[in-house]
Amino acid sequence: MKIFSKLIIGCVLWLCCSFAWGADGIIRAGVARISITPSLPAWLNGYASREQPANGVLTDIWAKALVVEDAPGSRVVIVTVDLLGLSHDVVMEVARQVDSLYGIKRSQLLLNSSHTHSAPVVWPCLDVIYNLGPEDQAKVSMYVQELTVKLVKVIGMAMGNRAPAKLYTGHGSANFAINRRNAIHPNGPVDHDVPVLKVVSAEDKPLAIVFGYACHNTTLVDNNLLVNGDYAGFAQIELEKAYPGAQAMFLMGCAGDQNPSPRGTAALAEQHGKSLADAVVKVLSGDMHVVRGPIRTAYTKTELPFPAFDPAQYRKEIVSSDKFLQRRARLMLDLYNRGLVPDHRDYPVQAVRFSNDLCILGLSDEVVVDYSLRVKREFAGENIFVAGYSSEVMCYIPSERVLKEGGYEGGENMIYYGWPGPFAGGIEDRVFSAIYRVMKEAGSKAVKSK
Ligand SMILES: [Zn+2]
Incomplete structure (x- = not known):
């Protein structure tokens, strides 16, 4: 009798869970x-x-x-x-x-x-x-x-x-x-x-x-x-x-x-x-x-470093005839004077x-x-x-090839986005390390063992 009532209670609980909001496996x-x-x-x-x-x-x-x-x-x-x-x-x-x-x-x-x-x-x-x-x-x-x-x-x-x-x-x-x-x-x-x-x-x-x-x-x-x-x-x-x-x-x-x-x-x-x-x-x-x-979802951030900051570059650019170089230089020197120049971009994947x-x-x-x-x-x-x-x-993300080739997507865009770019070398592998992490966490079996 005791076993029977336990079974009844178990069945009722199972039915309640099954019909609760979203617990029925239905998308x-x-x-x-x-x-x-x-x-x-x-x-x-x-x-x-x-x-x-x-x-x-x-x-x-x-x-x-x-x-x-x-x-x-x-x-x-x-x-x-x-x-x-x-x-x-x-x-x-x-x-x-x-x-x-x-x-x-x-x-x-x-x-x-x-x-x-x-x-x-x-x-x-x-x-x-x-x-x-x-x-x-x-x-x-x-x-x-x-x-x-x-x-x-x-x-x-x-x-x-x-x-x-x-x-x-x-x-x-x-x-x-x-x-x-x-x-x-x-x-x-x-x-x-x-x-x-x-x-x-x-x-x-x-x-x-x-x-x-x-x-x-x-x-x-x-x-x-x-x-x-x-x-x-x-x-x-x-x-x-x-x-x-x-x-x-x-x-x-x-x-x-x-x-x-x-x-x-x-x-x-x-x-x-x-x-x-x-x-x-x-x-x-x-x-x-x-x-x-x-x-299954996964989210991470990875650091994409900039090369060492050189204030001399921006002191030259602040008197440039190019108004965009000038504005970026003003922004960078202002950050530099306040000790706030970023040394990397926190990149979400x-x-x-x-x-x-x-x-x-x-x-x-x-x-x-x-x-x-x-x-x-x-x-x-x-x-x-x-x-x-x-x-x-917040900016372009070049591959290693595009970073080396240069041009707008390789680094010039950083002037308009207001970063001390271009990025340092190794960016593509850094992004891919983050991709492997989130793919693995989200259950992908196809992740390379890196
Ligand atoms: Zn664009």
Whole structure:
């Protein structure tokens, strides 16, 4: 009799656990979006040669969130934004708030910026890119504050929308990206992969289409003064038209040295957007692979050192006729006088794995394409999306080859980003050590024993 009642109690407990929220092995997903279109006029980011703020809106820009959960607390939150990049401060604050509000751990929060150069300034490195007056700086600060609030809000909305869902993955291809360093490295490498993650409801209604591509989101150039999401924005608009009710989300790949070709007009941005959307539709219309849990996430930071600081270099540059060299030198000497010159960049690396079905590797900053090609070679057994421009976007990350070759991506960009760069040698292996760490922690068996 005692054994019988224990069995009954055991069965009741098992049933309670099974039907508790999310403890039944069913994947749940929730999506939400919020407009981040600025009030006008607004300074757009990315082209230091711009001389006036934006005066109109071609298309709205968005922050979009997707939460996928396979058990209580076992989840990933993917947030994509139509912005050049998020700053370290914004990411830290959003991560802090969503941890305290929803228990979302840093490794579970994957933020990615589309790198459109037709969206507002976000970062604080204004002294080098633009010489904004106090009024414009106050507007930028206000936009950043509002953005932080909206990112936390959209994540909360997606959490509130969680419902049973099914996930599928596949890959396509688009060929408008070219290696933009061809003057330095003729026929330089490209990555034309278009990874796709489809999320549908229990009734097979499309909820989210996450897709990626490795190409600078810079079809529009410095003469454009209209807010828009460039080709990645147009691709999202096309997909949302083709699949009503679905939220299209763009994950930027390792596009540091990749440009769209041809470029220069809104019509071309729309054309590239359409060809990328076509590639995604082709994947969605074909056979896709099921994606299952468990979801495992990992996050780390690695130190990328700068060479020894030489104040004499900046004392020379502060009287240079180049206003950008001058501004960077002023910044560096100011930091030097206060004993605050950084000797390294703290570089975030993140992995999200859905059992052995899908892995998203999130690399921070403007990563060049060599990283995605090497990751795909070294982790050939993984179905992998290699996203650059994840977490924050604070400079370029050259490979060892690009660092040695020099040029804009190799080191000159550090002038505009306000760092004492270029990086010291050994950067690629340092980044890869961090990649091996997060891949192993997220359960990848394909990790080299390094
Ligand atoms: Zn860039």
